[in-house]
Amino acid sequence: MKAARIFDYHKPLKVVEVPEPRIAGPTDVIVRIAGAGVCRTDLHIVDEVWREALGDPKLPYTIGHENAGFIEEVGPTVTHLKKGDPVILHPVMSCGVCRACRAGNDMHCVSTLFPGLDGTDGGYAELLKTSARSVIKLAPGTDPASLAPYADAGVTAYHAVKKIAPATYPGSTAVVVGVGPTRSSATAARSNRQRWR
């Protein structure tokens, strides 16, 4: 299959043929990517900004952490998903048993994998392997492609708005720095909550 991969820092990605991912564990899920969002973080990865923070990932790997598509194949213990289901993927693959996971904070999982960032292959590809815990089923008939950016830009803004909401009141003033897609999502989310003007 085709995948866009980072081979060297400070050099353009290469679109190459790579082997398709295979189901290896009982909760593995393979998703046929319909859309993968292009995030500024992807530029930062190529610019080596995240190298140390991500534990110096081994190159090459496939980037792309805003992923949505259709279920292609599931591991033997996954019964709630079937081939063809439209899905969006929470960006991290979490363990499910640590304190953070049990509190619902998968992004703080102690043994998390982050496809597209930490050397685990991401979604700039035809297929992506993740775990069942990351998969959110979309309403039947949904076209997942253009929803992909919700997986990071959208959820980041929504989470931030939810956190700040209890500290604000009708008539509060908020300052949003930056004008990218994350800001747009924050503006939408915050007006939906009708707590800020």
Place this chain on the structure above:
Amino acid sequence: MISRELTVVGNLVGTYNDLAELMELNHQGKVKIAADRFPLEDAVDVMHQLEEGKIEGRAVLVPGMPSAKKEAKEVAAVRRA
């Protein structure tokens, strides 16, 4: 900081349930995202456009979407040959 009881709060993506809720809001038409689709094969070009501030909203790479750029190059190569 002390006398105004200020708090600094960080933010790392969001929870699984946050994303599920956001998908429900999107389904209800209450949250929308501006996303343009590009062929996966044009990933390098799209990242370059993002770097130069030419992408409005979000770019989404779509595998299997025909690459006009690649086809144009192939046509040019055939014409040269």
